[in-house]
Amino acid sequence: MSIPGLTIIGERINPGFRSTQAFFEQEDFEEIQKLAIRQAEAGASYLNVNAGTKALDSPGFLIELIQKIQAVVDLPLSIDCPDPSVLEGALKAYDPAKAKGQKPIINSIAASRWELKETLKIRPCKVVIMSSERFADGHLVACKTGEEVHTSARDMISILKSENPDMMNDDFFVDISIITLAADAEGLLKMALDGIQLINNDADLDGVHIMGGLSNLPQYLPAKAVDGSDLKHQLECAFLTLAMPAGFDTVLGTPWRQYELLTDDNFVLRTFREIIKLRDHDALMTVMKLYDKTA
16 A cells, blocks of 8 residues: 555656566567556556657657557556657557546656647646756756755746646646765755745645655665665655655655655654755765664
8 A cells, every 4th residue: 555645656667677678678568568557456546658768769669558558557647758759659649538538647848858848739638847957047957956946846837837728737747856865965855855845835836746756766775774674665765754744745656665654763764864964975974874884
């Protein structure tokens, strides 16, 4: 069971997972269908579909992939493709009738992928917007504070709603970009958490969903924490424990991960709270306390 109030977009149909990459290479649609069914049965509300470079090299593959998935599950799909022409074909192939009438999600539109907004004209869609970057004085810049994340999200949503009057706040998912903890020397996780709170407190953005990819967070860290717990899983849960009360409600993740909210005395949560207050060398050294008994 997932945490009540947490929507899961199943992430596993993605070549970033070795087993899925092998299915893509072999064009083994039967195994991909099994993966779709497993995620649906584990509680996913949407399935993300990312065919990687294969979609760019062979656009017909992505179309067939969508059709094969919709043949076995009735969940709406989140379609992740950076090429507007390929995405256009995929959106046209998507059949809402096979998803209980629900709209697909475009994953994702960002300042650096702004041309993708034109695909919203193809059919009614929901959309993930990346709030970690913005245009400032005509230049693309990375957001560094929660205030900048909030402004980026607010500005993009305002423009997209003005160009697509039928879109409501519920049609938007703001991805606040969950960075890898082991590489966060700039306080970007704190930025994300601050951004969540500011977006959630903005009355004009009431109903907008706030999300992120949890599997990024524990990359490059050992499997076990000093206390013997599952470090990677506990870190994901630690982020949720802090983020959900602030307004985070959707995760791009693995549905069978058994996410949970941690108690205040949890070792990984306590240490995570400490890390996100720090910067530079101090932050990276404190990360070691999670898994190194000598730290």
